[in-house]
Amino acid sequence: MAKLQQQRIRFLRKHGKTDPRAKSVAQRLASCHPRRRCRSGACLQCKRLLQRWFVRGSKRFIATHLENEKGDLVAISIVPARSIRPPGQLQSLSIRNFYRRIKYALGKAGIEVGIGGIDFSFNEDREGRYQPFWTPHLYVITSARNKKLLKKELTKCFPGSVMTPRPIKISPFQNTKRRRSYALKTYFVRRIGYNQTKKIGNEVRKCRNTRRDKLRAQERLELFLFLDRIGLAMRPFFLGVKPHVSSDRIRLLKVA
Numbered sequence: 222m223a224k225l226q227q228q229r230i231r232f233l234r235k236h237g238k239t240d241p242r243a244k245s246v247a248q249r250l251a252s253c254h255p256r257r258r259c260r261s262g263a264c265l266q267c268k269r270l271l272q273r274w275f276v277r278g279s280k281r282f283i284a285t286h287l288e289n290e291k292g293d294l295v296a297i298s299i300v301p302a303r304s305i306r307p308p309g310q311l312q313s314l315s316i317r318n319f320y321r322r323i324k325y326a327l328g329k330a331g332i333e334v335g336i337g338g339i340d341f342s343f344n345e346d347r348e349g350r351y352q353p354f355w356t357p358h359l360y361v362i363t364s365a366r367n368k369k370l371l372k373k374e375l376t377k378c379f380p381g382s383v384m385t386p387r388p389i390k391i392s393p394f395q396n397t398k399r400r401r402s403y404a405l406k407t408y409f410v411r412r413i414g415y416n417q418t419k420k421i422g423n424e425v426r427k428c429r430n431t432r433r434d435k436l437r438a439q440e441r442l443e444l445f446l447f448l449d450r451i452g453l454a455m456r457p458f459f460l461g462v463k464p465h466v467s468s469d470r471i472r473l474l475k476v477a
Contacts, residue, residue: 226250226265229445233263236442243442246449262448262456265407271453272405274471276398279336282462282473283362283396286334292366296394296403297335299323299375300358302385308343308440311355311447316455323359324460326378330371334461334475335363338404343440344384347415351384355444356412359458360404362394386429405456409444411436 230250237244246263253259258267288294304319316339327335337360345353365371368391379388394400410433417430436444465472 223266226253229263229265232438232441233445236438240442242446246445249449260453262450262452263445267453268405268407268456271456272402272407275338275405275457276401278471278473279362279401279404280396280398282336282475283401286475287362287364288396290334290364292364293368294394294396295363295365295368295371295391296337296400297361297363297371297375298358298390298392299326299361299379300356300385300388301379302382302388304357305344305384306355306357308353308355309443311341311443312450314355314357314447316357316451319357319359320458322378323361323458326375327361327363327460329378330374332361332363332365332371332460335361335458336404336460336462336473337361337458338406338456339458340406341409341444343409343411343436343444345411345413347413354384356385361458361460362401362404363460365391404458409436410434411440 230247233243233247233250237247246261249259249261250264253261253264253266258264258270260267262268283294301319301322303322304314306314319339340358340360342356342358343353344356372389372391375389381388412431413434414429414431417428419426419428459473461476463474463476465474
């Protein structure tokens with residue numbers, strides 16, 4: 222982790238020669254210390270600490286308030302088409318408005334309690350069917366009584382498009398460390414979409430598939446600057462949940 226942090230600092234310092242914002246973020250990351258954390262959203266060490274806290278703190282909350290609900294424990298991936306941004310425009314995204322719209326949609330669908338986090342990817346099409354774009358998407362852990370109805374209701378609020386053909390994905394969730402950590406990933410990728418032909422039995426079907434690649438230098442710079450601006454506090458998502466800060470820890474409590 223320390224080696225990757227130093228690589229990021231060198232990368233930002235290099236671009237800081239022409240962009241004062243990158244220089245400022247590099248200085249902030251370089252000053253991060255175990256006793257004095259920088260709390261930058263671009264800091265790998267701080268993000269790792271946030272992810273570890275979330276993994277530990279969410280285990281009991283999920284077991285107590287979600288697994289005991291009358292329904293199935295699920296993970297919902299939401300990709301709002303209205304929130305996509307072209308290259309160079311990621312800074313115009315308001316995380317508060319992004320969360321507000323999703324909370325409204327989840328409430329309409331009957332979801333009152335959920336926890337998760339926001340993720341980012343840079344999407345493009347291998348054949349150039351559309352211009353590349355940034356995609357913020359939310360990963361929400363909750364419980365659902367009727368997954369088909371839930372997906373139907375959420376799709377009304379977040380319809381599909383050429384660029385976001387599957388805006389809603391609902392999958393079973395197991396309360397494991399690996400699945401909880403996925404809500405607050407520390408690394409981000411470039412997703413390259415392409416058409417694929419599959420033969421299922423005697424039937425030939427065309428479908429969309431995606432392969433992953435590393436972000437390019439300009440994309441990494443734009444994302445690091447954005448993450449630094451929003452900070453760590455905006456990465457976790459809470460619906461009907463309130464973090465309670467005590468003298469020695471932060472607990473997740475269900476809002477009465």
